[in-house]
Amino acid sequence: MDQPLTADHFKPHIGKDFKVKDGRHELTLTKVDLRRLEAHETTLFERPPFTLIFSGPPRDVLPQGMYTL
Secondary structure (H helix, E strand, C coil): CCCCCCHHHHHHHCCCEEECCCCCCEEEEEEEEECCCCHHHCCCCCCCCEEEEEECCCCCCCCCCCCCC
């Protein structure tokens, strides 16, 4: 990919389900949270940082880590 992924790439997928590769968990993308940069941070990032928030069934916790969806 020529450009870094941005929050806008993910926003159309809010409400859609994603399966964890090689796992049993299926998670729903519930929110794309874009962090506003302070004036002194604007030159530090290629793109504004963002967080993807997923939800899943209660009591079926996926340990913290990095996963391929």
